[in-house]
Amino acid sequence: MKYELYYWPSIQGRGEFIRLALEDAGAAYVDVARRPKGMQAMMRMMESQAVKHRPFAPPFLRAGELLIAQTALILHWLAPRLGLAPKNEAARLWLHEQQLTISDWLVEVHDTHHPIGSGLYYEEQKPESERRARDFRENRLPKFMDYFEGLERGKAITYVELSLFQMVAGLRYAFPRTMQALEPQYPKLVALHERVAARPRLAKYLSSKRRIAFNPQGIFRHYPELDQ
Amino acid sequence: MKYELYYWPSIQGRGEFIRLALEDAGAAYVDVARRPKGMQAMMRMMESQAVKHRPFAPPFLRAGELLIAQTALILHWLAPRLGLAPKNEAARLWLHEQQLTISDWLVEVHDTHHPIGSGLYYEEQKPESERRARDFRENRLPKFMDYFEGLERGKAITYVELSLFQMVAGLRYAFPRTMQALEPQYPKLVALHERVAARPRLAKYLSSKRRIAFNPQGIFRHYPELDQ
Numbered sequence: 001m002k003y004e005l006y007y008w009p010s011i012q013g014r015g016e017f018i019r020l021a022l023e024d025a026g027a028a029y030v031d032v033a034r035r036p037k038g039m040q041a042m043m044r045m046m047e048s049q050a051v052k053h054r055p056f057a058p059p060f061l062r063a064g065e066l067l068i069a070q071t072a073l074i075l076h077w078l079a080p081r082l083g084l085a086p087k088n089e090a091a092r093l094w095l096h097e098q099q100l101t102i103s104d105w106l107v108e109v110h111d112t113h114h115p116i117g118s119g120l121y122y123e124e125q126k127p128e129s130e131r132r133a134r135d136f137r138e139n140r141l142p143k144f145m146d147y148f149e150g151l152e153r154g155k156a157i158t159y160v161e162l163s164l165f166q167m168v169a170g171l172r173y174a175f176p177r178t179m180q181a182l183e184p185q186y187p188k189l190v191a192l193h194e195r196v197a198a199r200p201r202l203a204k205y206l207s208s209k210r211r212i213a214f215n216p217q218g219i220f221r222h223y224p225e226l227d228q
Numbered sequence: 229m230k231y232e233l234y235y236w237p238s239i240q241g242r243g244e245f246i247r248l249a250l251e252d253a254g255a256a257y258v259d260v261a262r263r264p265k266g267m268q269a270m271m272r273m274m275e276s277q278a279v280k281h282r283p284f285a286p287p288f289l290r291a292g293e294l295l296i297a298q299t300a301l302i303l304h305w306l307a308p309r310l311g312l313a314p315k316n317e318a319a320r321l322w323l324h325e326q327q328l329t330i331s332d333w334l335v336e337v338h339d340t341h342h343p344i345g346s347g348l349y350y351e352e353q354k355p356e357s358e359r360r361a362r363d364f365r366e367n368r369l370p371k372f373m374d375y376f377e378g379l380e381r382g383k384a385i386t387y388v389e390l391s392l393f394q395m396v397a398g399l400r401y402a403f404p405r406t407m408q409a410l411e412p413q414y415p416k417l418v419a420l421h422e423r424v425a426a427r428p429r430l431a432k433y434l435s436s437k438r439r440i441a442f443n444p445q446g447i448f449r450h451y452p453e454l455d456q
Contacts, residue, residue: 053322054379055325068321068325070324070328073324093294093296094281096301097296097297101297104335107332111339115339115356116360117359117363125359128344128359131344132343135345135347139345144284151282
């Protein structure tokens with residue numbers, strides 16, 4: 001099976017959670033929108049009434065006849081096929097639940113720099129971003145970190161661990177001062193980040209050109225004024 | 229199977245999407261936190277490290293040994309058991325994808341009155357709410373309505389249709405002027421709302437005391453200044 005991933009070509013964003021799973025598994029996939037004319041192909045899928053199960057937004061994945069969107073759902077479906085999730089239902093439900101909480105967390109990261117409107121520029125919502133980012137740093141970020149630090153994890157690496165790696169990596173990029181202050185309280189999450197980063201296929205991916213660098217168009221953005 | 233639903237006792241909120249499914253199916257369930265000492269029971273589930281698969285937030289559902297959280301996931305698991313979703317995988321994935329998009333939509337409704345911090349009062353973030361609500365009314369709300377209006381639906385009522393009923397009902401409460409102006413463009417969603425409301429068990433539920441009224445503590449809130 002050769003997978004087709006559709007996501008914005010210039011940012012990690014939500015697509016990165018899928019890329020990490022595909023790369024860690026060494027799966028064959030095409031990152032469609034990063035190819036010539038790929039953006040048009042992606043937009044067509046979202047705009048054409050003829051597309052069955054038309055997605056609301058990227059990322060979405062095509063696997064043969066199947067077309068699915070929503071990051072957490074894609075991973076729920078894909079990961080057992082990649083060896084990144086067990087096949088039994090109870091274990092899969094629990095992973096999916098955690099991934100959905102990661103999705104909620106990620107929305108809150110995004111909204112630190114876009115509290116007023118996703119269609120507006122950051123520069124059009126700076127004072128609001130400063131207030132929202134402060135609430136995020138002081139209340140929401142520790143709440144999510146506490147939760148994931150406190151959960152018991154098995155020895156196996158699943159897509160949820162890959163996603164937690166990505167959260168730590170992204171938060172370090174966006175909020176370096178905040179994370180430096182917080183990390184001593186979260187030794188398990190920090191160790192998990194290191195462990196995932198050292199996985200051979202992922203280490204190779206992370207230092208390749210396929211890994212788009214964090215940048216100020218993504219979900220994780222570094223604005224020093226939001227990281228006081 | 230007698231289900232236990234855990235959710236805040238004084239608002240519809242996210243719990244209502246589960247309640248609608250349980251009520252429509254005539255399922256036996258306990259709305260735990262609305263019973264004496266139920267709130268303590270709910271808080272204990274979230275705070276105790278001894279709880280396996282401890283939820284991050286309500287709603288969550290206990291069904292025998294299983295404990296699951298996240299509204300869309302609960303419905304994904306529950307609905308086929310209630311006759312509100314088919315059992316085949318492709319159909320279930322598509323319903324789940326739509327429900328996850330409804331969850332995203334609901335977060336954006338919430339953030340119209342809480343753009344800065346969920347722990348702050350509305351009164352502490354009024355100017356920001358007015359800006360965000362304007363963006364929601366003008367851009368995001370039509371985008372979500374267009375999407376769901378444009379999807380083809382089968383004849384069967386599933387939990388996704390119940391959830392779309394709830395979105396229309398809540399939006400009418402929160403944004404009556406906006407919805408009055410928009411609704412003529414969305415005949416299918418309006419008709420779906422009527423059709424769901426007329427289902428015998430649901431009609432009975434909606435006029436019962438079990439249906440908590442919309443109110444200014446919920447996710448859908450009516451502030452005239454946000455509905456210009």
